[in-house]
Amino acid sequence: MNWYPIKLTAYTNAYVFGGRLIQERLGKKNLPDGIVAETWEISDYEDKTGTVTNGNFAGRTLHDLVETYPDELVGENWRGPHFPMLQKFISASSRLPIHLHPDDETAQRLYRKPNGKTEAWHILWTAPNASILVGIKPGLKSEQLFDAFKKQDYDAVMPRFPIKAGDTVYVPSGIIHSFGPDTLIFEVEQTSDLSSDVMPIDMQGNSRSQDEWEKCINTTLDQLRPHYQPRPFAGLSRQEGDNRYLVACAGPYFALERWTLNAPHDEPEHPWRCLTLSNVGKPVQIEYQGGSEMLATGESCIIPATLSKVRIVPTQEQSGAASLIACYVPDLERDVVIPLKESGYSDEEIRALGEVDIL
The missing domain is CATH 2.60.120.10 (Jelly Rolls)
Structure with a gap:
């Protein structure tokens, strides 16, 4: 078998927070018109697994290669349900929802998925005075968090940190977070798309009823982990x-x-x-x-x-x-x-x- 560098198709998401930063600031070509919030560069997530675009494997999916050639592709003696990393460019022209991702145990217990999601953001470009909201301030109780999220007063309960191009933020599963507006990042994460958020609208911009909104907040609070405080790091x-x-x-x-x-x-x-x-x-x-x-x-x-x-x-x-x-x-x-x-x-x-x- 003659192996070579493998390129894949990129899946795109048009979430409400997106824009055109991936094209305008990064220079990535061949993107669809309109809002592009994310391009999934390396993905083996369910129906969003990439398809090989070059060489002898052209037309085969990454998932097919992972299942057929785990040692040669991923690494000696590696076995798993999917390629272990998911990688994206993310255009946060507006602020992302305040959200978190479950840990492995929660993903398996509640969602019947093999793993949750730890992720990291590498900052490629920001407007001046850009910042992130990440983690929870110490000493707060669930009732205080619920009230702040209902008031949409996120700064009352979440630390805010300035960021600049070249910074990286490591965000373990269970840590609540957001970034944007006017921020372009590269994200690496476990292969998962599980999340919960505390917002009055969903990722497509549709309003939630009061009952739906409060259920989302409570689900997020149940999965919240305050064990780690992410900070921008220069490397x-x-x-x-x-x-x-x-x-x-x-x-x-x-x-x-x-x-x-x-x-x-x-x-x-x-x-x-x-x-x-x-x-x-x-x-x-x-x-x-x-x-x-x-x-x-x-x-x-x-x-x-x-x-x-x-x-x-x-x-x-x-x-x-x-x-x-x-x-x-x-x-x-x-x-x-x-x-x-x-x-x-x-x-x-x-x-x-x-x-x-x-x-």
């Missing part, structure tokens, strides 16, 4: 020659890095895990044994676990460095902790990446 960087590698966040479900490439990057072999790449800069050429693949601005691909000797080469079409977002399911000690300690980072700095246990 931990290392320089290798002309290239800069930023570890932006990490936890048991995914790690996210931002690569700034002025020179070719040689990706080491890692048969225990695959790698996804999303291009948020100028085009790059991905060279591998047997061929090459261009990754255009706004495009994403999967580098299969079995694919070795991959080189990523910035093109000369435009000035400036190439910029890529790389995601993977880490062996935290091997892939994150040891390399960062070797670069001189402390245990405290590494823990700030998200949910990283250090022995």
Whole structure:
């Protein structure tokens, strides 16, 4: 079997908070007209699984490949119901609903789904003075939260933090959150679409009755977890020659890095895990044994676990460095902790990446 970088179709959502930021600020092409709130770049979620657009696997779904070739595609000895990460570009032209995602236990118990959703946001662009609402202020009771949500006084109970391009926010399941307006992000998460919110309207902008609204608030409060306070984080960087590698966040479900490439990057072999790449800069050429693949601005691909000797080469079409977002399911000690300690980072700095246990 000849493996290669795999590109997929992108599913789009036209939620009420969306706009045209993915096209206008990122430069992603071939989007539908009108509101585009999300493009699901790498997805194996139920009927929204991507279809391969290139190479020998063209026309097959990502879910088909995951089921047929789990070791070669995802990683040696990996087994699961679906590809383990879902990745999106999100255009928050308006503020997202105040919402949360259930944890794994709740997803299995209440929704009969294999997992909940921990996620992270990597900020690509914001208007000046942009901020996020995330988590719950300490010491508040459910009654106080319910009253604030009914009054739509979110700042009374949720911390607000300023954000800027380059920040990353790690958001575990059960943590209530929102961002926008005028914010463009890349999001990586567990493969799930479960959520609950506290809003008087739904994601399509339809009004809810008072009973429906209060039921939504109570469902959200039942799933709320106050154990973690997310904060924007600038990441931990290392320089290798002309290239800069930023570890932006990490936890048991995914790690996210931002690569700034002025020179070719040689990706080491890692048969225990695959790698996804999303291009948020100028085009790059991905060279591998047997061929090459261009990754255009706004495009994403999967580098299969079995694919070795991959080189990523910035093109000369435009000035400036190439910029890529790389995601993977880490062996935290091997892939994150040891390399960062070797670069001189402390245990405290590494823990700030998200949910990283250090022995």
